[in-house]
Amino acid sequence: MKNTGVIFFPAFDWAISPTHPEREERLLYTRDQIFEEGIMDLPNIHEFKPRLAQKKDIARVHFCVPNVEAQITDAHLVSAGSALVIADAVMNGEVDNGFSIARPPGHHAMTVAHGNRGFCNINNEAIMIEYIRKKYGIRKIAVVDTDVHHGDGSQEIFYDDPDILFISFHQDGRTLYPGSGFVYELGGPMAWGSTINIPLLPETTDEGILRVLDHLVLPVLKEFEPELIVNSAGQDNHYTDPLANMRFTAHGYAELNRRLAPDIAVLEGGYSVETALPYVNMALLMAMAGIDYSNLREPDYKPERFKENPRNIEYIDQLVSHQLFNFRSRQQHIEENRQKYGREFSEQRNIYYDTDGISEDQSRRLRVCRACPGWRRIDSSARHRTGKMYHVFCISVPTFACPDCQKEAMDAYKDMAAYQNNFDFVYLQDRANDRYIALDVAKGREEVYE
Amino acid sequence: MLIGIDVGGTYTDGVLFDNLQSQVVKVVKVPTRSEQLQSSLMDVLDRLLSDQDMKGIQRIVLSTTLVTNLLATNAAEPPALILIPGPGLPFEYQLTFPHSYIVKGSIDFRGRETEKLNRQEIEGVIETIRASGLKKIAVVGKFSNRNPQHEHTVRDIITAKFPEAEVGIGSELAGQLNFIRRIATSYYSLMTRKRWTTFAHDIEQAMQKRGLDNVPLDILKADGGTMPLQHALQYPCETILSGPAASTMGAKAITGQNANAVVLDIGGTTTDISLLLDGQPLYASRGASINGQYTHIKAISTRSLPLGGDSPVCFDPQKGIYIEKIRKGPAACFGGGNATVTDIFNCKYDLHIGDADKSRQFVQQLQVESGVALPELIDLVEDNVMQQLMDALRNIFTEWENEPAYRVWEVVHDRKFKVKRIIGIGAAASAIVPVLAALYKVNSFIHELSPIANALGAALARPTLAFNMHIDTQKGTYFTDYDGICGNLDKGSSLQMVDAHKLAREVMQKLAEQRGLAEYADEAEFIREEQFNMIRDWDRIGKIFELGMQIKPGFIKEFEEGSI
């Protein structure tokens, strides 16, 4: 039996729009199930009250354009804040592990936030992880994204960070939003191999997913030796989910969480509000608390309906050995990249925001550093839903930046602030000193979150 | 004339209150004879009535520990439990009580049957129960509050096969969400119902004998409201914890202000603490707890500290000066044989309580024994008392402030308990409460009626009634968590929030009439309202409404709040 902390925050007064999947009803039946079971009354279950995340917590991860207020509602602050409350309870030793069942979700939100992508504005896990690192000095953390959609936001945020192991299994990007998460996406040049994608074929069952877990995810975690494991716990792999095509069951989710034993789980997607969520959330909660879940099942669950296709097992085994090889050769790759790119690595990108119909152009530069993960610059432009065009410049200093990178980044910001430029906003995200600045160029005014 | 009687563990207090003059006419206090509660009660009643005109008596309210005692001593015959849990938590979590039998069958959160009952299995269980000699059976199903059909069927089978058995079902006894609490509430209700009925008949007869058969007789509940004696037959468990509820309502009556207040009932050996939020008593968030089990019984939240006016102040070479938890007798100023908390405050603040010289004498003795200088010794004890009280208060405040929230609005508007006044009742309150209030920089309030606030609270409390309603327009049904009241909707999927309100009001009106409290039905208010669009494939297929309605605790119309 484990002491498990829970936040249940259904946001019964918030929706993206009345008929949107991300609406008030989403956790209604989960509420019914959890409360009717009476699981919150058990002595080893501890229910916590959510709180609002601070703007600073958000600025630590995101460049919100033009500012934090513009990209969020109070609901986002509560959802992110819920993860922070759970993180504190776990880190302070009040509980052994914790589960934040809060909405709205976050794993599609990327570093620069111009609007809503895949129902997400800000990334709850990333905000929680950078908060934990800053507050508790933890460096190595693993995120296992078990949502059916590729966690492209979390991947992007941690892409250049060799101390965050990001593993995502999901329905193949050729058959599902957001269309990414392929095996060759393995991390930035200096963090190569700490991003592991596992695109699965539609119709994959418990057996297939647990096979990936046992033969790839768990061994990789063991070798990476993270100080903390976070489950980015989407529930849309379920066989009844209306937006995806997988065949995962509540029992499979429980089994996965028992074996993975995450320190913290944060709810992501999952839109089968009646036939999946009540059972999957119970399953996760029971597995995390060490409660026997053999009596938990969906009303229409019949084991014989969920037999794995032998051809899929073959595919999975190949995938597993391929990604194990990649992960194990990461040091060598990073060394090669260092030779190859010298001082700087740069790339261009276009990012599409499906919910808001925004198209963003980015040009990114990473300082390749021997002593630390290196500081980053992002030049980003996008036309917002309001019709206004924003062109912004972002400077990001990692938490464990070396003094040289800190100084270079600071000088770069000062240069930008001192001279004429054609950006609307210039941002400095100094995680090393926990200081976040948004400079409104036209007005010459700085807003500082500290 | 109004009568309130509180049968407590140690004393039975009674008060006769003239509501036209708004003053207490008579007060009676006798030791409670726990084996014969009725006799203590009748004794107090007779003394209150001794020189009264019976025609002037408008209402009698009783607060009694009968059920509390039955539950604490396990003196009543236990019921067997037939449980229909279906999938979910392991069954071991529901097998809290002996003689529990689990049968097949399952209902989901929308009230759909997801597994059928097995008649043969149920008949077998009934035979086993009959063979074990038990005659009471509680039938409780998971989600029976969304569809009681399974519980009804099992009850019908019992009635046919075992007609002598007394049966109760969960959806009627405790319809709120939470299966485990429903089991506990149903179990305890059935366990105590027979004894309570006997008690009620005895009381009714005694009233008749005194020519009081036309005077309304109400029972105080744990939530600080009353219910008619007849109605209490069905819900005996609601009478538990009515003592602290009586005190809290009494404190509210004598202060006559709707502010945030702390109520401290400081007796000889314990201090009971409750909170008034804008004048409304705070409820225990998980319901009353019986023998460590949470239930669906609404109860005023009270916390007990083992600290009172008679708590002995002692010296030990290892521990130094300390406060003992176990009472050794009355305070020295009341003829006791050792220094107590009351004596310390008596000395420090010159309170002239009882024989103040005695207080001084025993405290000085303690000084000699311990070698601690007198002012220091007194401050030490005072600090200790204040620390204990302040720690308890801080815990209660933060616990309330940290209660889970499910809406954005609730998190944005963070709760903060700001004390406006501290109300002291109970014998030792006058010594301790003013000092505590000074530390919080708020006013203390101690009224001459404080010592009988419990009986006064009972006399003046009005009836309360509360239910939640769950409306599912796609299914065309509504369910309440009260008495298993449910029905079909005339309007179906076109039902709007205004219609939902109307429906809830109708149910409230009907219930209030049945229970003889129609005059309060207008005062019922909505304490919760939620509506959910049910969307499938981007189309709206229906709505779910969740309403909570309540006649909240307060005072009867014959009493004007603030008039004391």
Ligand SMILES: [Zn+2]
């Ligand atoms: Zn994923």
Ligand SMILES: [Zn+2]
């Ligand atoms: Zn998803």
Ligand SMILES: [Zn+2]
């Ligand atoms: Zn560096």
